[in-house]
Amino acid sequence: xxxxxxxxxxxxxxxxxxxxxxxxxxxxxxxxxxxxxxxxxxxxxxxxxxxxxxxxxxxxxxxxxxxxxxxxxxxxxxxxxxxxxxxxxxxxxxxxxxxxxxxxxxxxxxxxxxxxxxxxxxxxxxxxxxxxxxxxxxxxxxxxxxxxxxxxxxxxxxxxxxxxxxxxxxxxxxxxxxxxxxxxxxxxxxxxxxxxxxxxxxxxxxxxxxxxxxxxxxxxxxxxxxxxxx
Numbered sequence: 674x675x676x677x678x679x680x681x682x683x684x685x686x687x688x689x690x691x692x693x694x695x696x697x698x699x700x701x702x703x704x705x706x707x708x709x710x711x712x713x714x715x716x717x718x719x720x721x722x723x724x725x726x727x728x729x730x731x732x733x734x735x736x737x738x739x740x741x742x743x744x745x746x747x748x749x750x751x752x753x754x755x756x757x758x759x760x761x762x763x764x765x766x767x768x769x770x771x772x773x774x775x776x777x778x779x780x781x782x783x784x785x786x787x788x789x790x791x792x793x794x795x796x797x798x799x800x801x802x803x804x805x806x807x808x809x810x811x812x813x814x815x816x817x818x819x820x821x822x823x824x825x826x827x828x829x830x831x832x833x834x835x836x837x838x839x840x841x842x843x844x845x846x847x848x849x850x851x852x853x854x855x856x857x858x859x860x861x862x863x864x865x866x867x868x869x870x871x872x873x874x875x876x877x878x879x880x881x882x883x884x885x886x887x888x889x890x891x892x893x894x895x896x897x898x899x900x901x902x903x
Contacts, residue, residue: 675827675872678710682780683732683874686829688821689714692722692803695746696821696829697874698736701784707736718744722802723791726750727831728818729757729764731784733874738787747790749797751810753817761786764815766849773848793819811863813856814847820859826869826881833859834887836876844871844883860884 678685680699685707688694693716699707711718721744726734729750737748737758750758757764761784768774791797796809796819805824812818814832821829833856837843850856863871868881 675823675825675829676710676714677872677878678707680706680732684872684876685710685733686821686872687711687714687716688799688804688806688823689716690799690802690804693720694723694725694799694802694804695721695740696725697727697733697831698724698740700732700780701735701782704736704739707740718746720744721746722804723799724748725799725808725819725821726754726758726789727820727829727874728815729754730766730815730832731761731763731782732780733831734758735782735784738785741787748787749791749793749808750789751812751817751819752792752794753812754815755789755792755817757815757817758787758789765851767851769846769848769850769853776848809862811856811859813852813854813859814850816851818856818859820863822863822866822868826867827872828863828866828868828870828881829872830863830874832874833863834871834873834883836873836879838876841877842879842883844873844879844887847875857888860888864888 674689676687680703686696864884
């Protein structure tokens with residue numbers, strides 16, 4: 674079961690398998706939302722098998738240090754974003770549009786620094802942690818962005834794309850992206866998974882078919898699933 678936890682500006686996700694896994698920890702100040710969701714589903718922090726971060730920005734890693742203290746769970750993060758969490762800073766937030774430039778001062782906040790326990794590069798299986806699924810590297814938004822692909826056909830994709838604030842079931846470019854071309858290749862990688870539904874870090878979820886629609890728009894090129902234009 675996948676449960677969305679809405680924070681002040683981003684989503685966290687609680688994965689309920691044989692043991693619970695938390696994907697992302699919200700922004701500083703979101704701890705109350707996370708603990709309330711735990712209580713609602715009968716989860717004690719000490720039961721967490723793993724805390725997985727899709728990347729090292731403050732709205733996804735903001736409560737990681739405190740949740741580690743409360744739960745004793747290990748924190749997993751891609752190697753590309755380790756420097757961010759060690760410093761408790763977002764690093765470069767590269768706006769992709771006017772809205773990104775407007776909101777950047779409001780979301781670029783510091784958070785409590787920490788040392789990740791599990792540092793990976795390409796990915797790993799979540800089955801040893803009680804969840805049927807795997808973590809895959811999906812860089813672009815940040816160098817160390819990652820996604821969770823579940824056996825149910827759902828995926829938690831961090832900020833590879835965002836949902837729409839206005840239109841349900843639609844995908845949109847995120848406001849910030851360090852490497853748009855690399856991010857596009859990550860979208861291709863996710864599209865190859867044949868996903869039924871994608872759960873982003875911001876706003877609501879959308880069907881996996883949105884990935885294919887997204888890849889055929891924007892630049893005027895249609896991409897095959899290898900990532901090459903045709």
